[in-house]
Amino acid sequence: MHVSFSDCVRVAPDVLFRLVSDEGVLVNLNTEMYLGLNPVGARMWHVLIEASSIQAAYEQLLKEYEVEPSELRRDLEDFIAQLRAHELIETRSDAA
Amino acid sequence: MDSASHRYCVYGIEIASDSPLALPNYSHDALGHVECLQAPGPIFEKAIENAVLDSLSDSWYRYAVIGDGSTYVAWDSIGEFLVTSDGRRIVCRRADDCFTESFQVYMLGQALSFALVQQRFEPLHATSVVVNDRAVAFVGGNAFGKSTLAACFLEAGDRLLTDDLLNLEESRDAVRAYPGPPRIKLFPGIARRFLGAVADSVAMNPDTSKLILPIDERRTCCRPLPLDAIYVLAAPRDACRLHDVTIETLPPRQAFIALVSAAFNRRVTGRQRIERQFGMMTRVTELVPVRKLVYPRTLDRLQEVRNAVLDDLDRD
Numbered sequence: 001m002h003v004s005f006s007d008c009v010r011v012a013p014d015v016l017f018r019l020v021s022d023e024g025v026l027v028n029l030n031t032e033m034y035l036g037l038n039p040v041g042a043r044m045w046h047v048l049i050e051a052s053s054i055q056a057a058y059e060q061l062l063k064e065y066e067v068e069p070s071e072l073r074r075d076l077e078d079f080i081a082q083l084r085a086h087e088l089i090e091t092r093s094d095a096a
Numbered sequence: 097m098d099s100a101s102h103r104y105c106v107y108g109i110e111i112a113s114d115s116p117l118a119l120p121n122y123s124h125d126a127l128g129h130v131e132c133l134q135a136p137g138p139i140f141e142k143a144i145e146n147a148v149l150d151s152l153s154d155s156w157y158r159y160a161v162i163g164d165g166s167t168y169v170a171w172d173s174i175g176e177f178l179v180t181s182d183g184r185r186i187v188c189r190r191a192d193d194c195f196t197e198s199f200q201v202y203m204l205g206q207a208l209s210f211a212l213v214q215q216r217f218e219p220l221h222a223t224s225v226v227v228n229d230r231a232v233a234f235v236g237g238n239a240f241g242k243s244t245l246a247a248c249f250l251e252a253g254d255r256l257l258t259d260d261l262l263n264l265e266e267s268r269d270a271v272r273a274y275p276g277p278p279r280i281k282l283f284p285g286i287a288r289r290f291l292g293a294v295a296d297s298v299a300m301n302p303d304t305s306k307l308i309l310p311i312d313e314r315r316t317c318c319r320p321l322p323l324d325a326i327y328v329l330a331a332p333r334d335a336c337r338l339h340d341v342t343i344e345t346l347p348p349r350q351a352f353i354a355l356v357s358a359a360f361n362r363r364v365t366g367r368q369r370i371e372r373q374f375g376m377m378t379r380v381t382e383l384v385p386v387r388k389l390v391y392p393r394t395l396d397r398l399q400e401v402r403n404a405v406l407d408d409l410d411r412d
Contacts, residue, residue, distance in 0.1 A: 018378045021382070032365065034352075037349060
């Protein structure tokens with residue numbers, strides 16, 4: 001599924017997230033799917049959820065990590081696709 | 097049904113029973129209460145006459161959630177149990193030719209776990225020993241060697257806290273582990289090797305040679321203890337060709353998944369339980385180190401495994 005960087009990311013209903021040390025754990029109460037996030041994944045999750053758009057999260061993460069912009073963009077797209085596939089997030093356009 | 101005049105304590109739960117059980121007497125504040133009462137066969141027949149047995153049920157094991165929310169669970173040649181939806185009462189019937197010890201293992205393990213979960217506890221499938229007056233837990237699937245490793249600790253003079261089911265209570269800065277029944281389940285060769293005589297033992301069920309061995313009070317602990325560490329045992333197939341004993345701290349996300357996977361009772365599902373499990377296991381992950389323990393599956397090496405665990409605990 002296409003990811004528009006103007007969209008914003010919100011936690012899907014019935015999904016719980018918790019930071020444990022610097023890592024993250026998630027569960028979808030409907031699917032009973034658990035997921036663990038390493039420290040980078042946990043940070044990406046936090047920034048995505050807090051940011052006004054995926055683009056804003058991308059810019060924030062670009063400041064924090066020494067990474068090629070194209071690589072970060074690809075990683076972020078993959079990450080969002082995985083989270084959506086597990087019904088852990090919803091993406092919404094600004095207009096919605 | 098007679099009144100529940102016998103009072104005991106196990107897993108931190110007060111058990112009021114109408115028949116004597118091989119448990120320590122009730123002596124301190126309990127986390128919860130369960131009444132265990134015997135009933136004749138027709139009570140169970142009537143309870144499940146309209147119930148749909150779970151698809152995994154077979155001639156040996158039967159399970160159903162019945163109309164009033166109670167759980168029906170039965171093992172052929174062992175007995176049958178009805179656990180009320182609030183987890184406060186277990187109605188039970190022992191099969192005619194089942195040993196009392198064997199029946200109590202199922203009642204105080206599998207059947208009681210439904211009551212614990214209904215009372216919002218989250219027991220782990222774990223065996224725990226006492227080292228330096230603190231609890232150390234071993235988690236892993238069936239046949240991963242939890243009880244065998246514990247038996248090695250017992251041989252060396254450590255005490256048993258619980259075998260197979262571990263009930264935990266978490267507070268703001270610690271997790272307490274509660275004692276189980278004073279017995280351990282082992283195969284005969286392992287029992288002879290680590291505990292000596294097996295004369296007082298009976299088989300768990302007719303289809304296994306695994307024995308239920310009573311452990312005397314000098315080798316058990318009957319009070320809750322702070323949980324010092326949780327060791328996740330590697331699957332035997334992953335460890336059989338290894339030569340070294342290794343202990344590795346799991347990253348929190350892996351520790352969490354290992355603990356969720358070690359839930360004692362996976363029959364009870366649903367949003368409330370998942371939510372509770374999530375909260376409980378994240379807190380335990382934050383409070384207790386969870387480590388992967390990998391070792392060759394050779395009885396001769398178990399003392400070395402114990403030493404490695406003791407060294408690891410000392411490093412903390």
